[in-house]
Amino acid sequence: MLTPEGQKSNDLCYVPQRYMRDLILGTFQQIFISMSNCISCNCGIPSSIVQRILRLRITGCDDDWIEYGGHCYFIGPSKVTWEEAKAACLGVCSHLVEIDSKEESEWLANTFLNKSTCAGLWFDCTSWTGGNDLQTEGHYKWDWSDSTLTFTNWQVTEPSLGDPDLADRKDCIDVMRDGRWNDRQCHYLNSYICEKRII
Numbered sequence: 001m002l003t004p005e006g007q008k009s010n011d012l013c014y015v016p017q018r019y020m021r022d023l024i025l026g027t028f029q030q031i032f033i034s035m036s037n038c039i040s041c042n043c044g045i046p047s048s049i050v051q052r053i054l055r056l057r058i059t060g061c062d063d064d065w066i067e068y069g070g071h072c073y074f075i076g077p078s079k080v081t082w083e084e085a086k087a088a089c090l091g092v093c094s095h096l097v098e099i100d101s102k103e104e105s106e107w108l109a110n111t112f113l114n115k116s117t118c119a120g121l122w123f124d125c126t127s128w129t130g131g132n133d134l135q136t137e138g139h140y141k142w143d144w145s146d147s148t149l150t151f152t153n154w155q156v157t158e159p160s161l162g163d164p165d166l167a168d169r170k171d172c173i174d175v176m177r178d179g180r181w182n183d184r185q186c187h188y189l190n191s192y193i194c195e196k197r198i199i
Contacts, residue, residue, distance in 0.1 A: 079190055086130070098131070109178060128172065128193070152181065160183055169185050
C-alpha cells in the first residue's frame with residue numbers, strides 16, 4: 001500500500017501514524033495544554049504517559065528515538081541478520097535507515113556507532129542500513145523506497161573490491177563507525193538503525 005505521500009506503508013503502521021499526526025496537529029493542542037499542567041499536579045494520568053506525549057509533541061520522536069533532519073532514528077538493542085533487522089524495524093513502524101548525504105552518514109556514525117569501546121573499524125560498531133543488491137548484483141538499492149542509491153559513501157576498497165570472489169555473496173550494506181559503508185554478507189550479526197519520518 002502507498003500512502004498519499006507516495007511512500008510504502010503497511011496498514012498497521014500507517015493508520016495509527018496518520019491518526020497521531022491528526023491528533024498532534026489538530027485537537028491535540030488542547031489536550032497538550034491540559035497535560036502540560038499535569039506535570040506539577042496529580043490529574044489521574046500516569047506521569048510516564050504525560051512525559052511520553054509531551055516528548056512526542058516537543059520533538060516529534062518517541063522515547064529512545066533521536067530526531068535529525070525531519071526523521072526519527074533508533075538503534076536496535078541486539079545484533080541480528082539483515083532480514084531480522086528489516087523485520088524488527090517494520091515491527092516498530094519504521095524501516096532500515098536510508099542515507100541521503102555524507103552529513104547524515106557521519107551523524108549516524110557519531111550518534112550511534114563511534115564509541116570508545118570499538119576495537120576495530122570493520123567488525124565492531126557497525127550497523128545495517130536498508131541498502132542492498134539482493135535483486136541484481138552490483139545494482140544497489142534502498143529496500144524501503146525501492147530506489148537506486150544516488151549518494152554513496154563507500155570505504156576505499158568497497159563495494160567488494162577488496163574480495164571480488166565474495167561479491168555475489170556480499171549483498172547488504174552496513175555503515176561503519178567512521179560513516180563509510182561496507183557491503184557484507186546478509187547473515188552477519190550486526191546492529192541496525194531504524195528510521196521513520198516525524199509524524
